[in-house]
Amino acid sequence: MPNEKLMTNTIDASELSFNDFKSIVINDYKIAFESRQASVLGRREVLTGKAKFGIFGDGKEVPQVAMAKAFKNGDWRSGYYRDQTFAFATGISTIKEFFAQLYANPTDGADPFSGGRQMNCHFATKSINEDGSWNDLTQIKNCSSDISPTGGQMARLVGLAYASKLFRQNKELDYLKHFSVNGNEVAFGTIGNASTSEGVFFEAINAAGVLQIPMAVSIWDDAYGISVPAKYQTTKEDISEVLKGFQRNADQPGYEIYKVKGWDYPALCEVYEKAINVCRDEHVPVLIHVTELTQPQGHSTSGSHERYKSKDRLSWETEHDCILKMRAWMLDSAVATEEEIAEVEKDAKAFVRNAQKEAWNEFLDSIKPEQKQVVDLISSMAKHQPELAKIAANLASTADAQRREVFTAVRKAIRLSTGFNSPERNELLAWYKKQAKFNHDRYNSKLHTDGKESPDMIAVVNAAYDEQSKMVDGREVLNACFNENFARDPRLVAFGEDLGNIGDVNQGFAGLQAKYGELRITDTGIREMTIMGQGIGLAMRGLKPIAEIQYLDYLIFALNVLSDDLASLSYRTKGIQKAPVIVRTRGHRLEGIWHSGSPISMILGALRGMHLCVPRNMTQAAGMYNTLFRADEPAVVIECLNGYRLKEKLPSNVGDFTVPLGKAEVLEEGTDITVVSYGSSLKIVQEAAEELSLLGISVEIIDPQTLLPFDTTQVCVNSLAKTNKLLVVDEDVPGGASAYILQKVLEEQKGYFHLDGQPKTLSAKAHRPPFGSDGDYFSKPSVDDVIETIYQMMHDANPTKYPSFFL
Numbered sequence: 001m002p003n004e005k006l007m008t009n010t011i012d013a014s015e016l017s018f019n020d021f022k023s024i025v026i027n028d029y030k031i032a033f034e035s036r037q038a039s040v041l042g043r044r045e046v047l048t049g050k051a052k053f054g055i056f057g058d059g060k061e062v063p064q065v066a067m068a069k070a071f072k073n074g075d076w077r078s079g080y081y082r083d084q085t086f087a088f089a090t091g092i093s094t095i096k097e098f099f100a101q102l103y104a105n106p107t108d109g110a111d112p113f114s115g116g117r118q119m120n121c122h123f124a125t126k127s128i129n130e131d132g133s134w135n136d137l138t139q140i141k142n143c144s145s146d147i148s149p150t151g152g153q154m155a156r157l158v159g160l161a162y163a164s165k166l167f168r169q170n171k172e173l174d175y176l177k178h179f180s181v182n183g184n185e186v187a188f189g190t191i192g193n194a195s196t197s198e199g200v201f202f203e204a205i206n207a208a209g210v211l212q213i214p215m216a217v218s219i220w221d222d223a224y225g226i227s228v229p230a231k232y233q234t235t236k237e238d239i240s241e242v243l244k245g246f247q248r249n250a251d252q253p254g255y256e257i258y259k260v261k262g263w264d265y266p267a268l269c270e271v272y273e274k275a276i277n278v279c280r281d282e283h284v285p286v287l288i289h290v291t292e293l294t295q296p297q298g299h300s301t302s303g304s305h306e307r308y309k310s311k312d313r314l315s316w317e318t319e320h321d322c323i324l325k326m327r328a329w330m331l332d333s334a335v336a337t338e339e340e341i342a343e344v345e346k347d348a349k350a351f352v353r354n355a356q357k358e359a360w361n362e363f364l365d366s367i368k369p370e371q372k373q374v375v376d377l378i379s380s381m382a383k384h385q386p387e388l389a390k391i392a393a394n395l396a397s398t399a400d401a402q403r404r405e406v407f408t409a410v411r412k413a414i415r416l417s418t419g420f421n422s423p424e425r426n427e428l429l430a431w432y433k434k435q436a437k438f439n440h441d442r443y444n445s446k447l448h449t450d451g452k453e454s455p456d457m458i459a460v461v462n463a464a465y466d467e468q469s470k471m472v473d474g475r476e477v478l479n480a481c482f483n484e485n486f487a488r489d490p491r492l493v494a495f496g497e498d499l500g501n502i503g504d505v506n507q508g509f510a511g512l513q514a515k516y517g518e519l520r521i522t523d524t525g526i527r528e529m530t531i532m533g534q535g536i537g538l539a540m541r542g543l544k545p546i547a548e549i550q551y552l553d554y555l556i557f558a559l560n561v562l563s564d565d566l567a568s569l570s571y572r573t574k575g576i577q578k579a580p581v582i583v584r585t586r587g588h589r590l591e592g593i594w595h596s597g598s599p600i601s602m603i604l605g606a607l608r609g610m611h612l613c614v615p616r617n618m619t620q621a622a623g624m625y626n627t628l629f630r631a632d633e634p635a636v637v638i639e640c641l642n643g644y645r646l647k648e649k650l651p652s653n654v655g656d657f658t659v660p661l662g663k664a665e666v667l668e669e670g671t672d673i674t675v676v677s678y679g680s681s682l683k684i685v686q687e688a689a690e691e692l693s694l695l696g697i698s699v700e701i702i703d704p705q706t707l708l709p710f711d712t713t714q715v716c717v718n719s720l721a722k723t724n725k726l727l728v729v730d731e732d733v734p735g736g737a738s739a740y741i742l743q744k745v746l747e748e749q750k751g752y753f754h755l756d757g758q759p760k761t762l763s764a765k766a767h768r769p770p771f772g773s774d775g776d777y778f779s780k781p782s783v784d785d786v787i788e789t790i791y792q793m794m795h796d797a798n799p800t801k802y803p804s805f806f807l
Helices: 017-046 061-070 085-091 093-103 153-169 200-211 239-246 265-282 311-319 321-334 338-381 386-396 403-416 422-442 474-490 512-516 528-540 553-567 598-606 618-630 682-696 713-721 737-748 773-779 783-797
Strands: 074-080 187-192 214-218 256-261 287-289 471-473 492-496 521-523 542-548 582-587 611-613 634-640 645-650 663-667 674-675 699-701 706-708 726-729 760-764
Touching: 017 061, 017 085, 017 321, 061 214, 061 321, 074 153, 074 492, 074 512, 074 618, 074 713, 085 093, 085 338, 093 618, 093 783, 153 187, 153 200, 153 214, 153 528, 153 553, 187 737, 200 214, 200 239, 200 528, 214 265, 239 256, 239 287, 256 265, 256 773, 265 287, 265 321, 265 611, 265 706, 311 474, 321 338, 338 386, 338 422, 338 611, 386 403, 403 422, 422 471, 471 726, 474 512, 474 618, 474 645, 492 528, 528 553, 542 611, 553 582, 553 598, 553 634, 582 618, 598 706, 598 737, 611 618, 618 634, 663 682, 663 713, 674 783, 682 699, 682 726, 682 783, 699 713, 706 737, 713 737, 726 737, 737 760, 760 783
Parallel strands: 074 187, 187 214, 214 287, 256 287, 492 521, 492 542, 542 582, 582 634, 611 634, 674 699, 674 726, 726 760
Antiparallel strands: 471 645, 611 706, 663 699
């Protein structure tokens, strides 16, 4: 049957009979050959228009079978989009599922990796259930969800491997039986040779060498990156030569580095067995450079490699095709006869073709009922409007109609029938509205996990104060919060630049490393991408990481990892994986181009799928952390840089009170104008409101507290219904976060209908703020700016009562 999983087995020559050995080798050849046929047929399906695009693992089949032999239950893969043979050999994917993903079939169960949302060769295994609860990850072969950006898989790989180190060395984690068996799990990473030119590759290699973690990196080297040969990619045209300095020796830790030809089946099996044993047992990172690989069909379906490879190179690739080489070795070694191999090849071709047909038919069969229903409904409407008959006929004649064609026909018929009310039209409208819910689930659901540990499900506990509550620096509120939570939950770990020994540059973690140890509160090098990747990998393995970025401006260094990987994880897996990382950073008002940033619009655009918390002070930040520590979704928390030494009252329940996400707060009630702001700018607004009150202007100040999500209970529009005027004060660039807030309040909350004047935004200038207090004053909203902007808005509404300041 096409659903059959044909997995590889370990070869132990000391115990196997020849017949057992022969059976394993022939089975491995069968897996490799089937995978090649899937690549050939998959390319054909794209070129005939059945699929949009294809990228395949042809030429890498044999080393991936060898790698799969060393991959055990509990292990993790963070890989490259050419690992289909590995997926087949480990049972992570069937060939039918491979084709279902190629066709982007969103039917439940067809593409179990992404629900039809990712292109082929983007695999994932089910880490969590529908309610967000964890599966037993020690009993399955785990695959973290693939991403397309080249090298992007390397950041998360560091965290997946680092988790094994923590599980082995921190005995407080022994109770987490579903996540690790004594840290024995290896994190397997794969990458193409050209992608090793990416900065994230070198950052990850260095981080793993420093951390000494069980990370096994395989480099598939076919000497090209699309059309660009290795001489333009890599110094010495050889990445393992470049990395020789990482090789460990008797005096210094480092890597074990192996080099093996990608067409040499017995050598590959031997190298992988040896390398992974070292990695697993000793917790030493290993690098396996697999050379002399080929790419028989070129880079992808978008072009042919004959355009850029010489005849000599193409001839060499034909001769060194790993499957042909394995075939020749099987014959030379008398492992199998020509007839036996030919029979395997014949059966493999038929099997793959049947799997492809079944996947394609199931994809179409999921749509055909909808197609027929729509044809019938529109045909019924054509009795009253004959011009609709053409729409029904065109749809009926579309042999392989996809859902887009079906819904284009529906929507056109609805538009053209406007004003022709009939039972038939009402039936089509009802059908369309019902299907909209199904399509939301197919194509738009699971941006967040939304499980039983969603932030929305965390009980709201108010901060409590008593006679003993004292005024302390804001940093002390945070420090007390972190201390309470680290004592409560051994899953919590924190790491970042200057976080451990000195307790972070603003002392939020002061003294906590000494109390909880270096495994839980850890200094890192300057490597923002892999700090984020460290967090993602740990969170995917059941821990609760706080990944610190020292300043918000530095988040840009890691934005690719957060956007491509973390923010999209729940969505691109349709909720079968999660990574509840808390990204802690600080920003807003201080001084200087690189230490006072508020690039909120950049974050809002890039990190949908994460929560964005913008607390106005450290007590609010602590409450948000308390919520996130108990929840299971990722977030960025931006602490106010100028708030660490401002005095706040220390709650008596500092580790327990919670601030709900998405709930805006009215800080000061007013009647004349609604001002929405967040973070450090709120103090500016509050100070301005004091002077404005002397001028007879009553300001209502709203703190949304989080921007993702934004004001879910519509506090802003309720305020606007009272004041009829709106000002958004923001430290981002003009049209940045302020435009986002306007869209939320005016469009989504329908605040537009309450306005009696033009809404305004008051933002920073278009450039970054210059150094010094004067630079801050003249580039970001000041108290004077807020006063004058609000007064001008009141003047515009009633010039007699509020005469202009500057006339």
